[in-house]
Amino acid sequence: MHDLEAMPARLEAFLATVRPNDTAKVHSYELMTGGYSRVMGRAEVQWSNGVTETLVLRGDPPPEKTMLVTDRDAEWAVLQCLSKVNTVAMPAALHYDATGEHLGTKAIVLEFCAGPSLQSQLGKLLASDTPADDPRCLSHRDAFVDTMARVPQVDLAVMPTSMVRPANWDSYMDTTNALWSQSERTLVESNPTMRYLGAWLDAHRPPPMDLVLQHGDLQPANILLDPIDGSHRLIDWEYAHIGDPREDLGWYVVYSASSLPSLYGPDPEAFLARYRQRTGTSELQVNQATVGYFSVVSAVKVFSGLVAAASAMGEGKSNGVMTMYNINAATIGHMNFMAGCNALAEPLDALRSMHQQMMASA
């Protein structure tokens, strides 16, 4: 995928192996911008029957440029399973070069969606100073919440057997909270904020919920809009996992703090009320305090990836300007997570007490 000149011929050869009864001519191949973690390519293809098609290729960057490590085999397995159910709309996952033998790196071939991303549409509204209570903003917010609310409704029975299935909520939180400390101990230098966050999360657990499918990076740049009806297609499932349903909510709060406009910030209660209504969850479970807690929980994998990439660079094992550019996101994370911990301790403790009283009386 990285050799632009060689790619048309390589892709033609790959397509011949997955569609042996057709012949493909690749008229163009170019890299796409928009994603930070994977390399994305776009190819214009004409088949022997005259049909033309645009394909999207999604593969791993060269090892020395890798900032966030995720597993293409796992992502392909998730995409195949999600394709069998219609709970969440997404671009069709068409083919997979599982070894990188043909495309130079493990790569998933996807259907191309011609529409813009939700982020770009929101960016236009932001640029024109559209107020947050404008009907267009509210419509985007509601549609975004609805997309987010569909993910936990995916039947876990259809998901890959290889996906980690935690025994229960408490053991899941044990494992997830420990990631902050575990990740920190692999770095070339200490990071006391990460150690604080792991210890703080353990000391302030909210009421539990049933574990469900979570996208892991659910934000407007990962939602493509259908060019005709504006319906959503959710992409980039590399962080999909079975976890607490408040993780995607929390991650969006983290993400939107540095990628405006936020669909949550102007009216969190309206956002969460719609989410609760769409998912049948309670206010004791889904509220600003628990979402704040899971904003810290959900950030660990991406955050650890950012600082691990800087750590590898510090050890001379990698390079790339994007690594040091993105370390600023870690700065924002440090600042916001600490502010969150300071603000959330009391409300979380109160929620836990309420939950314990309810359990006792039940």
Added chain:
Amino acid sequence: MISLPSTDQIILDCRRELLEVIGPEVHTEAGKVSVQMVENVLRNAAQRAAHEIAWMRDETVAMEAYAADTLAALPSAPGVAAALVALNDGPRQSLHLQDMARVYSLAGEALSCALEAALAAGHQELSSRASALLGDRSANEVQIMGEWGFVGRG
């Protein structure tokens, strides 16, 4: 050595060259995103070059004091004593950047062990103090960051 222009001034001049001379000649989307990122990294680097030694020294003093106080309050706190010994054995007299960073990291490990013990013990005063120390650390990071937002997304 010629010390002026200082390192941060030199880096900022490279940034100016990038924006005024190189940037306008870049016409691909990926290239433009790359220029924006490099510009940002150069700004960050200039800020670090200007202040990081002073910030690391000041934070190290505070982190060491916190770890020592925690050890006094919670004598069985796991790892704190060993972390303080390691810090004391570090290259503390050197002002070379790699040595400063090494000592800063050792102090960070002592702080980490101490705050974990404070939070696990529910020690309110030490927990609050740890949070305040990390707030100071974050304030320095924010000065390095300056204006920042994702480029090339969406």
